[in-house]
Amino acid sequence: MKTNTVNLGPPPPSVNPPPLITLTTDFGLADPYVGVMKGVILSRCPSARLVDLTHHVPPQDVLVARLALEDAHPFFPAGTLHVAVVDPGVGTARAVLWARTAAARFLAPDNGLLSFLEPAQILELRRVENPALTLHPVSRTFHGRDVFAPVAGYLAGGLDAADLGPVTGELLRLPLPRPVAAAGHLHGEILAFDHFGNALTNLRELDLPRTACKVRVAGATLPLVGTYAEVPPGAPLALLGSSGRLEISVRGGNARQVLALQRGDPVEFRIS
Amino acid sequence: MKTNTVNLGPPPPSVNPPPLITLTTDFGLADPYVGVMKGVILSRCPSARLVDLTHHVPPQDVLVARLALEDAHPFFPAGTLHVAVVDPGVGTARAVLWARTAAARFLAPDNGLLSFLEPAQILELRRVENPALTLHPVSRTFHGRDVFAPVAGYLAGGLDAADLGPVTGELLRLPLPRPVAAAGHLHGEILAFDHFGNALTNLRELDLPRTACKVRVAGATLPLVGTYAEVPPGAPLALLGSSGRLEISVRGGNARQVLALQRGDPVEFRIS
Amino acid sequence: MKTNTVNLGPPPPSVNPPPLITLTTDFGLADPYVGVMKGVILSRCPSARLVDLTHHVPPQDVLVARLALEDAHPFFPAGTLHVAVVDPGVGTARAVLWARTAAARFLAPDNGLLSFLEPAQILELRRVENPALTLHPVSRTFHGRDVFAPVAGYLAGGLDAADLGPVTGELLRLPLPRPVAAAGHLHGEILAFDHFGNALTNLRELDLPRTACKVRVAGATLPLVGTYAEVPPGAPLALLGSSGRLEISVRGGNARQVLALQRGDPVEFRIS
Numbered sequence: 001m002k003t004n005t006v007n008l009g010p011p012p013p014s015v016n017p018p019p020l021i022t023l024t025t026d027f028g029l030a031d032p033y034v035g036v037m038k039g040v041i042l043s044r045c046p047s048a049r050l051v052d053l054t055h056h057v058p059p060q061d062v063l064v065a066r067l068a069l070e071d072a073h074p075f076f077p078a079g080t081l082h083v084a085v086v087d088p089g090v091g092t093a094r095a096v097l098w099a100r101t102a103a104a105r106f107l108a109p110d111n112g113l114l115s116f117l118e119p120a121q122i123l124e125l126r127r128v129e130n131p132a133l134t135l136h137p138v139s140r141t142f143h144g145r146d147v148f149a150p151v152a153g154y155l156a157g158g159l160d161a162a163d164l165g166p167v168t169g170e171l172l173r174l175p176l177p178r179p180v181a182a183a184g185h186l187h188g189e190i191l192a193f194d195h196f197g198n199a200l201t202n203l204r205e206l207d208l209p210r211t212a213c214k215v216r217v218a219g220a221t222l223p224l225v226g227t228y229a230e231v232p233p234g235a236p237l238a239l240l241g242s243s244g245r246l247e248i249s250v251r252g253g254n255a256r257q258v259l260a261l262q263r264g265d266p267v268e269f270r271i272s
Numbered sequence: 273m274k275t276n277t278v279n280l281g282p283p284p285p286s287v288n289p290p291p292l293i294t295l296t297t298d299f300g301l302a303d304p305y306v307g308v309m310k311g312v313i314l315s316r317c318p319s320a321r322l323v324d325l326t327h328h329v330p331p332q333d334v335l336v337a338r339l340a341l342e343d344a345h346p347f348f349p350a351g352t353l354h355v356a357v358v359d360p361g362v363g364t365a366r367a368v369l370w371a372r373t374a375a376a377r378f379l380a381p382d383n384g385l386l387s388f389l390e391p392a393q394i395l396e397l398r399r400v401e402n403p404a405l406t407l408h409p410v411s412r413t414f415h416g417r418d419v420f421a422p423v424a425g426y427l428a429g430g431l432d433a434a435d436l437g438p439v440t441g442e443l444l445r446l447p448l449p450r451p452v453a454a455a456g457h458l459h460g461e462i463l464a465f466d467h468f469g470n471a472l473t474n475l476r477e478l479d480l481p482r483t484a485c486k487v488r489v490a491g492a493t494l495p496l497v498g499t500y501a502e503v504p505p506g507a508p509l510a511l512l513g514s515s516g517r518l519e520i521s522v523r524g525g526n527a528r529q530v531l532a533l534q535r536g537d538p539v540e541f542r543i544s
Numbered sequence: 545m546k547t548n549t550v551n552l553g554p555p556p557p558s559v560n561p562p563p564l565i566t567l568t569t570d571f572g573l574a575d576p577y578v579g580v581m582k583g584v585i586l587s588r589c590p591s592a593r594l595v596d597l598t599h600h601v602p603p604q605d606v607l608v609a610r611l612a613l614e615d616a617h618p619f620f621p622a623g624t625l626h627v628a629v630v631d632p633g634v635g636t637a638r639a640v641l642w643a644r645t646a647a648a649r650f651l652a653p654d655n656g657l658l659s660f661l662e663p664a665q666i667l668e669l670r671r672v673e674n675p676a677l678t679l680h681p682v683s684r685t686f687h688g689r690d691v692f693a694p695v696a697g698y699l700a701g702g703l704d705a706a707d708l709g710p711v712t713g714e715l716l717r718l719p720l721p722r723p724v725a726a727a728g729h730l731h732g733e734i735l736a737f738d739h740f741g742n743a744l745t746n747l748r749e750l751d752l753p754r755t756a757c758k759v760r761v762a763g764a765t766l767p768l769v770g771t772y773a774e775v776p777p778g779a780p781l782a783l784l785g786s787s788g789r790l791e792i793s794v795r796g797g798n799a800r801q802v803l804a805l806q807r808g809d810p811v812e813f814r815i816s
Contacts (some may be wrong), residue, residue, distance in 0.1 A: 022579060022583070024576070029324070029326060030466070031326060032325040032340040033466075033467075035323055035324055035326065039344065039347040039349070039352070042321070042323070042348070046289040046290065046292075046349065053579035054573060054575060054579065056573055056574040072583065075580045075584050077587045080583070088524070090499075091498075092499070092501050141500070194577075195573075227634075227635035228634075228635060229636050242686030301573070301598060303739050304612040305738075311616065311624070314595070315621045318561040319561075322595075332796065362772075363773060364773050413783070417619065
């Protein structure tokens with residue numbers, strides 16, 4: 001045992017590491033829609049690796065999908081193609097975008113899903129307009145199958161990005177609500193909830209002072225702790241979650257239910 | 273950028289494209305049943321690619337599983353093996369069938385799941401009876417693990433279909449209710465619902481006249497539109513869905529709930 | 545057709561069968577947590593095969609996760625790495641264990657998840673303590689991403705187990721309630737339910753006499769049958785389920801609901 005001294009080195013060079021694609025949709029898993037997308041991708045790139053980020057985005061909830069993409073993509077190998085199809089504008093003239101950063105590639109409708117990409121991060125941004133890349137005919141309701149999946153498959157198979165369509169500088173940004181600072185307070189709000197009933201807020205680690213403090217939400221005052229075990233079972237708490245966001249939780253319980261929290265509820269960070 | 277002129281050519285020939293298997297069951301994802309099937313398959317064919325079509329078929333609902341298979345399989349690479357285990361007759365004498373068409377292979381209990389295969393499409397149909405291909409003992413309640421998974425694994429690993437069992441000409445067909453035409457009307461019905469609450473009907477694109485028309489369902493008269501955006505948010509509509517079936521929807525909403533729709537509800541297509 | 549005589553032989557030797565990892569968590573699929581774990585694993589071992597056992601373990605329900613692991617792992621290829629992250633003690637000093645048996649490897653918090661491993665089965669047991677193997681910093685709430693996933697990825701990539709941490713002999717065991725035998729009776733209880741509403745009990749095939757008998761549960765007396773079809777639709781029954789456990793079911797129905805069953809309910813096996 002050589003704790004701390006083992007030299008892992010880089011992962012063994014995979015001669016041809018298979019192209020990796022993640023999928024994020026609001027299609028759910030009850031219908032074969034996601035499976036069909038995978039069939040279309042694999043028809044174009046049989047070696048593609050497919051990972052589901054989530055298909056349980058609430059229907060047409062661009063904000064939740066954006067948070068999933070934003071928080072998850074840094075944990076994938078560089079160059080991974082992240083495909084997001086939460087698309088209230090399907091069948092309208094909204095554009096389809098492909099973006100490349102140093103860390104990843106993204107394919108998504110231009111509806112705010114990629115708002116988290118800072119302009120300086122984007123190395124290349126294109127509108128996907130090449131009709132040779134889609135299924136024919138393109139249905140008006142299932143571009144996941146008819147547009148996003150075949151384009152993703154061709155990209156994974158080595159398509160030159162220049163064949164997607166023209167370079168653009170436009171990307172729709174739906175900014176998150178910004179925290180507001182006041183004397184001794186920082187006002188934020190609840191953005192979304194996870195499976196455990198934890199509330200994700202727009203207060204981020206970098207915004208928060210390191211001094212002792214309390215958090216007020218839904219009429220309750222919660223301690224800011226480092227780990228669940230600092231409060232008794234069943235007690236509410238605030239902590240910096242794994243995504244770097246301030247989260248409202250209940251130890252061993254469901255904060256959304258226990259505290260009757262709703263999206264948009266104000267969260268007040270009191271610097272004591 | 274060479275829109276419309278790029279020559280994609282065929283996908284690069286994968287020297288050994290891994291065998292592709294899809295899975296459709298009513299097992300849900302709460303239990304390890306689906307994972308266990310995958311373990312059994314991969315024990316026999318470590319290189320198999322596995323794609324979930326859906327595991328949320330309502331328990332024992334052969335019709336819903338058949339629609340999933342019928343609508344999804346054309347989008348997979350030719351030769352894909354589609355395994356469906358929705359099997360109310362597990363433990364009885366119902367046969368297990370393997371079918372080959374020009375587009376795909378299928379492995380399913382003989383209970384109507386493969387009703388959508390026209391006799392002329394079926395190039396080869398066999399009863400799977402070779403006990404050397406199953407786990408031992410075969411449980412009476414989990415043939416997904418003990419029969420379908422090992423057989424799928426051996427097939428993916430290159431088993432000669434002749435080793436499955438004898439050729440047969442019999443396949444149980446559970447026909448969908450057929451639309452009925454009357455003067456100026458076409459009467460259909462609701463077959464199933466998807467995750468978004470859209471109702472799938474038995475009226476197909478090919479059956480419908482191209483003239484302007486209205487659709488009546490559940491006491492409401494809906495416009496037949498080409499895309500959701502043609503009606504205001506919250507309004508009901510009918511459109512030809514991505515599977516080629518007439519669907520009843522609500523823009524940005526759940527038609528099943530909003531219109532209180534039920535399976536079997538009549539749908540009247542009025543030719544104006 | 546050569547029923548019973550076909551010589552399947554061993555599966556064709558895959559020159560480099562890809563390393564296989566299963567995942568069992570209580571993270572659900574609504575959030576990208578599971579996808580993020582996969583990104584971290586694939587960042588370290590791009591060739592790893594990933595199979596989900598289940599991510600719908602009830603929050604922090606170690607018993608249900610343990611049953612899933614115990615029942616599922618024998619159906620995977622020898623050497624498969626089974627990673628389980630149901631971890632009420634995340635952020636506390638609970639150990640992380642890696643265990644090797646003849647059949648499999650396991651990576652899990654030391655909280656009873658691996659209770660089913662008999663001491664004689666365990667060929668090697670280590671505490672995972674090497675900080676060079678984790679993400680940095682390690683969050684206090686998401687060790688699935690920060691500890692289990694990277695360690696699994698390195699193991700799949702060929703890490704020597706000796707680099708994980710020291711050999712240990714300690715493993716927390718949370719024994720299942722044992723059946724109690726009395727004159728002509730065997731008393732057990734309901735451990736958990738599956739997706740179909742079947743109740744899993746702690747009475748195992750090996751414990752049960754082969755004579756005719758009745759099963760009493762929740763005030764009802766049920767026949768012990770070999771297959772669902774032995775009772776009429778809607779009737780309750782007991783049978784030896786696919787995992788070798790006595791199960792309480794309703795033919796074509798949901799026993800949990802129909803019989804109002806709860807975890808811990810006594811089940812009496814009467815030897816007639």
